[in-house]
Amino acid sequence: MALTTDDAIILADRIEAAISSPQSLAAIRDDSVRCKLRDAAAKLSLALETRHDAIHRIAFSPMQLALARVGVDIGLFPLLVASKGCSSVDLAEKTKVDLVLMQRLLRYYQSVGMILQTGPDDFAANNITDTLAWEGGRAGICVQSDLVAQSFGAFPKFLKETGYANPTDPKHTPFNLGTGTEQTLFEWIRDHPDTLHHFNTWMSVQRDPRSTFLDVLRFDEDLAAGADEKTILFVDIGGSRGHQCIAFREKYPDLKGRVILQDLPHVIDEVKANPLPGFEQVETDTHDMFTPQTIKGARAYYFRNVFHDWPDEKCKEILENLRPALSKDSVVLIDDIVVPDVGASWRATLADMTMAVCLAAMQRSETQWQNMAHSAEFKVLKVLRYRKEFEDAVLVLRAT
Numbered sequence: 179m180a181l182t183t184d185d186a187i188i189l190a191d192r193i194e195a196a197i198s199s200p201q202s203l204a205a206i207r208d209d210s211v212r213c214k215l216r217d218a219a220a221k222l223s224l225a226l227e228t229r230h231d232a233i234h235r236i237a238f239s240p241m242q243l244a245l246a247r248v249g250v251d252i253g254l255f256p257l258l259v260a261s262k263g264c265s266s267v268d269l270a271e272k273t274k275v276d277l278v279l280m281q282r283l284l285r286y287y288q289s290v291g292m293i294l295q296t297g298p299d300d301f302a303a304n305n306i307t308d309t310l311a312w313e314g315g316r317a318g319i320c321v322q323s324d325l326v327a328q329s330f331g332a333f334p335k336f337l338k339e340t341g342y343a344n345p346t347d348p349k350h351t352p353f354n355l356g357t358g359t360e361q362t363l364f365e366w367i368r369d370h371p372d373t374l375h376h377f378n379t380w381m382s383v384q385r386d387p388r389s390t391f392l393d394v395l396r397f398d399e400d401l402a403a404g405a406d407e408k409t410i411l412f413v414d415i416g417g418s419r420g421h422q423c424i425a426f427r428e429k430y431p432d433l434k435g436r437v438i439l440q441d442l443p444h445v446i447d448e449v450k451a452n453p454l455p456g457f458e459q460v461e462t463d464t465h466d467m468f469t470p471q472t473i474k475g476a477r478a479y480y481f482r483n484v485f486h487d488w489p490d491e492k493c494k495e496i497l498e499n500l501r502p503a504l505s506k507d508s509v510v511l512i513d514d515i516v517v518p519d520v521g522a523s524w525r526a527t528l529a530d531m532t533m534a535v536c537l538a539a540m541q542r543s544e545t546q547w548q549n550m551a552h553s554a555e556f557k558v559l560k561v562l563r564y565r566k567e568f569e570d571a572v573l574v575l576r577a578t
């Protein structure tokens with residue numbers, strides 16, 4: 179259907195009117211409607227770009243992360259959220275940033291929608307400011323700018339040097355080239371306590387908590403039959419802050435049995451020093467998943483965003499180290515992205531490329547997951563999808 183000039187003007191006016199009254203957007207209660215409108219607006223924006231628009235958007239994209247990081251470092255966003263409106267002088271004084279620089283930063287932030295400008299020298303928070311002021315948002319910005327940005331910066335050179343081979347060696351990655359370290363990403367994080375803290379915080383919030391694997395897996399009915407206090411119900415391997423163990427306890431407060439978080443020693447130490455609410459119902463265990471599993475016969479060994487950190491050969495090693503611990507009732511749960519063969523979402527491909535540059539690893543399609551499982555003599559029994567928008571799913575595996 180062709181859009182006339184009048185139609186286009188009416189559409190643009192209606193969008194502007196909706197944006198200028200935040201209450202009207204807040205009235206969209208149905209999340210699928212919110213997503214439909216957001217995605218349509220994003221597609222429309224791309225479809226209307228001129229060559230000039232597109233090249234500026236793409237070529238300058240690293241700037242947004244770098245400047246968000248500056249705003250996080252100087253504590254700008256929480257100041258705006260806490261106030262009803264601030265002047266540049268106020269903000270420069272409170273952040274101890276040169277006034278001229280502050281004015282330049284503020285005009286940048288308002289131009290990309292990170293803050294609102296409500297008058298010639300009056301600035302306020304919007305929904306994006308709120309996200310950048312939030313502990314989880316700040317952690318995400320720090321992790322991306324400390325670890326991931328350098329890795330992406332080095333990707334073109336890395337690929338040229340390696341003849342455009344698919345990265346599969348965790349000891350030779352764009353992360354190594356970009357940061358100049360010989361350590362793997364996880365080794366590097368271990369030796370940088372601030373990044374470790376940001377990384378763990380980021381892990382606990384980077385998946386949308388409104389839908390989880392617990393929405394599609396009937397754990398109580400399917401996996402907990404006959405459980406008592408001694409039964410090991412749920413072992414979260416590489417579970418970071420134990421947020422999924424806590425979510426499990428919240429979902430099944432009356433289920434008898436043990437819930438155990440496993441991760442590397444430095445992670446468990448950091449997590450115990452900064453426990454999340456609800457963590458007191460979770461046991462901890464230090465464990466390297468490339469060594470034989472020491473907790474035997476659990477009903478479920480759960481891995482979220484863990485297999486995507488490793489190339490196939492290493493995934494096979496993880497499963498082989500788990501196999502001797504499994505009882506006939508045990509399942510392996512892989513909670514990860516299942517990338518569709520056609521029309522993968524930007525959220526899935528963003529994760530895939532991040533795994534490539536940081537860890538020489540990947541997000542897998544259903545066939546790739548199955549091939550990986552078969553290579554370690556496991557069978558994928560079910561693929562339970564729980565959030566189409568992000569391609570999130572939990573795969574249920576048993577040893578064959």
Ligand SMILES: C[S@@+](CC[C@H](N)C(=O)[O-])C[C@H]1O[C@@H](n2cnc3c(N)ncnc32)[C@H](O)[C@@H]1O
Pocket residue numbers: 364381382415416417418440441442445465466467468481482483484487
């Ligand atoms: C991408 S994070 C995922 C964290 C968590 N499962 C989640 O979904 O939020 C990967 C986790 O694997 C852990 N990890 C890395 N190497 C490990 C190893 N050899 N043994 C156990 N855990 C490991 C990291 O410390 C980190 O917590």
